[in-house]
Amino acid sequence: MARYKRPNKQQPSCKVPLPRTKPLLFLGLFAATLWLWIPDHSKSDASDRVNDVLRTPVNLSTPPIENHSLTAILPIISHSFEGLEVLLSPFLVPSDTIREVILICPQTILSDARRVLKKIMSYSDIVGHPDLSLIPYTSSSFYNSTLTSAVSRVRTEWVLVLDNHGLQGLSNGQQAYLLSPLSISLPVGPNGFLRFPADSSRVLATSDFEPAEYLIPPFVVPTHLFPRTLSHLADSDPWLAFGLHVGKIHFEGIGGLSADNNGRTHKRPASGSGRFVLVVPHLEDLHAFMPVICRLQSVGHIVSVLLYQASSSDTMHCSSEGCTLQCSTLPHTAPTFLNWLDSLDASPDVVFALDIQDFLSVTFTMVLLHEPYRKTTLIRLPRADIPHSDWIGSLSLLELRNWNVPEITISVITDHRPHSLQRLLTSLTRARYFGERIGLRVNLEQTADLETLRVVQDFEWPHGNVFVHHRVIHGGLLPAVVESWYPNSNDSYGLLLEDDIEVSPLFFAWIKMTVLRYRYGEPENISPSVFGISLYQQTMLELRPEGRRSFDARALFTTDGIPDPTTPYLSQIPCSWGAVYFPEHWREFHDYLSIRLSEYSIKIHENVVPDIRSNKWIKSWKKYFIELVYLRGYVMLYPNYANFTSLSINHLEIGSHVKDQPAEEYLRKKALFMLPLMPLENISVSLYPGLLDLPEQKLPSLSSLPVLDFMGKLTSAFDLLERGTKRRTELTGCSATIPLTYDARELMCLQEFT
Numbered sequence: 001m002a003r004y005k006r007p008n009k010q011q012p013s014c015k016v017p018l019p020r021t022k023p024l025l026f027l028g029l030f031a032a033t034l035w036l037w038i039p040d041h042s043k044s045d046a047s048d049r050v051n052d053v054l055r056t057p058v059n060l061s062t063p064p065i066e067n068h069s070l071t072a073i074l075p076i077i078s079h080s081f082e083g084l085e086v087l088l089s090p091f092l093v094p095s096d097t098i099r100e101v102i103l104i105c106p107q108t109i110l111s112d113a114r115r116v117l118k119k120i121m122s123y124s125d126i127v128g129h130p131d132l133s134l135i136p137y138t139s140s141s142f143y144n145s146t147l148t149s150a151v152s153r154v155r156t157e158w159v160l161v162l163d164n165h166g167l168q169g170l171s172n173g174q175q176a177y178l179l180s181p182l183s184i185s186l187p188v189g190p191n192g193f194l195r196f197p198a199d200s201s202r203v204l205a206t207s208d209f210e211p212a213e214y215l216i217p218p219f220v221v222p223t224h225l226f227p228r229t230l231s232h233l234a235d236s237d238p239w240l241a242f243g244l245h246v247g248k249i250h251f252e253g254i255g256g257l258s259a260d261n262n263g264r265t266h267k268r269p270a271s272g273s274g275r276f277v278l279v280v281p282h283l284e285d286l287h288a289f290m291p292v293i294c295r296l297q298s299v300g301h302i303v304s305v306l307l308y309q310a311s312s313s314d315t316m317h318c319s320s321e322g323c324t325l326q327c328s329t330l331p332h333t334a335p336t337f338l339n340w341l342d343s344l345d346a347s348p349d350v351v352f353a354l355d356i357q358d359f360l361s362v363t364f365t366m367v368l369l370h371e372p373y374r375k376t377t378l379i380r381l382p383r384a385d386i387p388h389s390d391w392i393g394s395l396s397l398l399e400l401r402n403w404n405v406p407e408i409t410i411s412v413i414t415d416h417r418p419h420s421l422q423r424l425l426t427s428l429t430r431a432r433y434f435g436e437r438i439g440l441r442v443n444l445e446q447t448a449d450l451e452t453l454r455v456v457q458d459f460e461w462p463h464g465n466v467f468v469h470h471r472v473i474h475g476g477l478l479p480a481v482v483e484s485w486y487p488n489s490n491d492s493y494g495l496l497l498e499d500d501i502e503v504s505p506l507f508f509a510w511i512k513m514t515v516l517r518y519r520y521g522e523p524e525n526i527s528p529s530v531f532g533i534s535l536y537q538q539t540m541l542e543l544r545p546e547g548r549r550s551f552d553a554r555a556l557f558t559t560d561g562i563p564d565p566t567t568p569y570l571s572q573i574p575c576s577w578g579a580v581y582f583p584e585h586w587r588e589f590h591d592y593l594s595i596r597l598s599e600y601s602i603k604i605h606e607n608v609v610p611d612i613r614s615n616k617w618i619k620s621w622k623k624y625f626i627e628l629v630y631l632r633g634y635v636m637l638y639p640n641y642a643n644f645t646s647l648s649i650n651h652l653e654i655g656s657h658v659k660d661q662p663a664e665e666y667l668r669k670k671a672l673f674m675l676p677l678m679p680l681e682n683i684s685v686s687l688y689p690g691l692l693d694l695p696e697q698k699l700p701s702l703s704s705l706p707v708l709d710f711m712g713k714l715t716s717a718f719d720l721l722e723r724g725t726k727r728r729t730e731l732t733g734c735s736a737t738i739p740l741t742y743d744a745r746e747l748m749c750l751q752e753f754t
Contacts, residue, residue: 062182065158068099070181070220072130072160073150075104076113085120087166090179092120092129097180098160100131102150107136147238151226159226163217169370170218177259181220184257187246189219191371192258214243215256216374225249273300274349274397279337279364281309283317285354286327288386292352294323295393304348306330306340308360330360338367347372350400355380355435377401380435388432388506388680391513391691394698402520407492408511408580411441411485413477414499418451420653421499425459431505432680434512437464443484444470478621481576482593487583495535495580500653503578505680507535507647509691511580514568514637517699519582525702528742529717530570531585531634535578535648537675538638541712543573543613543626551712553640560714562706564695566642570635571708572720574625578648584742585634591744592628593621601748602731610727612710626710631728631747633721635707641689646675 072091076084091101105113113134121132135150151159160178167175174190181188192212216239225246243255276296280286286293286305297303305327307314318327330340337360341348353364368376377400381389392400410428414421428440440461444452448470456468475483485494493515497503504510514533518525541551557565595601602608607615608627617623628634639647651674679688694700709715729735734749 062184065097065181065183067096069156070097070099070158070160071154071156071223072098072101072162073104073147073154074101074162074166075147075164077106077109077164084116087168088120088132090167090175091132095130095179098130099156100133100154102133102135102153104135104137104147104150110134110136151223154223157223158220159223160220161217163374165369167218174259178218178220185222185225186254187215187219187221187225187243187256188259189215189217189256190259191216191219191374192256193240193243193375210258211254211256212243212258213247213255214240215258219256221246221256273302274401275302275304275344275346277304277306277341277344277348277351279306279308279351279353279360281307281354281356281358281360283307283310283314285383285386286318286325287320288383289352289389290320290323291390292393293325294320295390297323297325301397304328304344306337308337309358336360337363338370341367341373348376349397350377350379350403353378353380354386355382377403379403382435385432385434388509389434391509392434394692394694395513395516396521399516399521402516405491405520406512406515407439407489408436408495408508408515409439409441409485409492410495410497411443412497412499413443413480413484414448414452414456415445415480416447416449416452417499417653418449418455420651421452422455423651424497424499424501424503425455427502427505429461431503431508433463433508436508436512438508439464440466441485442466442468443480444468445480446471446474476619478619481621482590485581485586486590487586490583492583493580494583494586495578496576497578497648498576498650500651501578502649502651502677503535504647504678506678506691507578510535510639510647513691514699515580518637518702527702527717528584529632529634529721530582530637530702531629532574532579532581532636534571534575534636534638535580535646536575536638536650537641537644537646538571538573538712539644539675541573543710545611545613547613549712553638553706553708554642556712556714557706564700566640566693567695567700567705568640569638569706569708570717571638571712572626572629572635572710573708574622574629574636575638576622577650579636585628588742588744588747589625589628592747593624595744595748595750596624596627601750606731608727608731609710628744628747630710631724633717633724635717635720637705641678641693643689644675645678645689647678649675649677 074087074091076087088101091098103113103117117132117134133153135153147161158181160181167178170178170190178189188209192210192215226242227245245255247255276293278286278289278293280289286307293303293305303325305318305325306329307318307327308330310329312329315327315329318325328340330336351364351368353361364378364380367373368378379400412421412424440463442456442459444456459466469484471480481496481498484496487494493511495511511533518527518530518533520526538551538553541549553569554565557567557569597604609615609630612626614620614623614626676688678691692698707715707717707720709720728747732749
């Protein structure tokens with residue numbers, strides 16, 4: 001961690017007294033407000049608690065915080081460099097309260113940040129300002145990891161948490177308070193949010209401070225209120241999670257105080273309904289996106305449309321059968337996106353726009369950085385992808401608000417099959433990514449031939465960065481797969497593809513749709529038992545001791561009376577023919593494999609899973625992943641489309657697991673695994689289903705999905721967990737029930753293993 005501090009020369013003091021906020025005469029009203037807010041049946045029980053809370057966070061004689069007891073944390077991005085001196089200016093002066101300023105920046109711009117920072121410091125003649133520190137982060141999800149890491153380094157009692165705008169855009173009074181706050185034992189800042197029901201939020205208004213369920217930066221907070229990590233609370237919305245955390249440990253329902261915010265606390269929809277905005281230049285763009293917008297409207301969402309290059313007469317053609325939309329054009333008097341947004345009744349939750357650059361679209365990101373739009377999600381889609389975006393309308397408000405959170409990396413594993421690799425890369429290039437930036441890793445074995453190297457060298461990937469890893473010592477398929485990808489955060493997902501795989505043009509849509517539903521959706525649709533998502537549709541069961549057997553999920557579900565046999569399902573079998581693996585489970589697998597190969601707990605020849613064919617796969621990573629899955633009771637999501645239509649297929653080419661054999665036998669075996677890929681266009685419903693050929697044209701709830709074991713038999717998540725727990729006891733002697741903590745050491749009763 002780099003530190004920057006100018007020497008404290010003997011010079012006349014340059015300290016300037018900071019303005020204080022006006023006397024807190026509103027606190028009597030605040031006490032009454034809290035009293036009214038508590039339900040009648042609990043007022044008598046809560047009387048002492050209310051008084052205690054009021055005495056602790058705020059009272060009429062609340063003093064300011066002590067000198068040098070505040071640390072500011074300021075994230076900076078590459079776009080901040082031009083205005084970094086302005087951002088830092090409030091902190092480059094002597095301060096009675098601020099002891100240190102911690103700057104957080106991406107690892108990729110660390111050297112530039114140091115250079116710019118040193119330049120700024122060399123220009124500054126002011127002495128006695130707070131210390132400056134610089135901490136890099138490798139993940140874009142810095143709130144969950146690097147922020148909490150920075151807080152753990154804080155040596156002061158108070159923290160000023162900022163966003164990348166610093167104190168810009170705040171009133172003088174707001175800035176003055178944040179730089180010299182009162183000793184209030186709740187988070188305090190200008191941007192508070194409520195999700196309380198309307199009938200109880202009416203009485204919360206006060207002149208200066210308002211109780212809020214949560215705050216977003218900037219705000220001042222006692223350091224001790226921060227948990228060790230925010231990620232275990234909610235990866236997708238850490239500030240909401242932090243507010244709920246504060247509310248539970250301090251006073252039920254109050255996650256902070258919104259200070260001097262024009263007499264208002266922002267209100268979010270209390271139900272699942274939300275506000276959506278579509279901003280496109282032409283009427284034709286609206287018509288192409290109509291299936292998504294109309295479906296969102298049909299489930300109760302409010303939709304507003306801006307046609308910013310259309311004439312006023314075009315707004316007469318905004319509706320279709322059963323779908324009436326409110327469209328508008330830019331007014332000539334104030335032709336900006338911000339003006340139009342400000343004219344709406346409420347702030348939108350989600351803005352859909354085209355991924356283009358024109359006079360208006362270039363302003364979208366900047367506009368949404370301003371209050372009250374900082375919590376609005378911007379989804380930019382390429383015009384060519386919109387005809388294939390109908391699945392987006394099946395997502396919930398919560399899922400769409402988390403659109404930009406997951407980071408998916410494609411990891412390709414290859415050796416010396418250049419034609420196979422070229423086919424895979426071509427299919428990846430032709431797929432639709434709906435405006436996402438996707439990193440691509442190509443993992444080359446030491447034995448990769450010159451033609452394979454040439455394929456990689458000539459490959460162009462327009463959707464993100466490419467990283468090539470070439471082994472210098474032959475590792476074999478186990479390390480080639482296991483070491484091909486490692487998550488950098490709990491929002492990082494790895495799609496593992498061996499080079500004989502080919503993907504559907506809609507494979508990424510399947511991934512995006514399922515990840516958002518089962519990782520970022522409603523709490524009831526999220527389970528730590530789900531370890532990944534398969535692109536491939538099972539037609540064979542390979543784990544039975546007697547050998548390979550055909551499998552038809554729809555036939556099984558029909559026979560067993562599943563209400564809708566077309567449903568996706570959960571299976572214990574890990575897919576190696578195109579699948580996304582979740583970060584927590586892949587990290588745990590790395591640890592489990594280290595323990596297993598070390599023989600520290602179990603001898604390598606000992607079978608963990610009873611009566612399963614994979615026990616013979618001694619060189620396969622799947623053998624060990626299957627063991628972990630069995631012990632934990634984990635499951636993977638599988639598609640179940642008509643005619644075994646799949647999002648990936650395996651060409652079953654000669655390699656580590658497919659040996660040379662007579663041509664007739666090879667072709668017979670290959671035919672067992674060749675499936676139709678879902679095409680971009682739904683040419684024939686009977687032959688090629690689309691992504692929304694699902695029960696009720698949406699992904700089902702997690703609890704309604706059938707669960708299958710390794711043998712393809714229907715079971716339950718509870719039974720799988722019981723089987724694993726029993727086997728763990730037999731292997732290790734540990735009889736205690738194991739929580740799903742993704743800790744392989746705990747799983748194997750080896751807390752001391754390193």
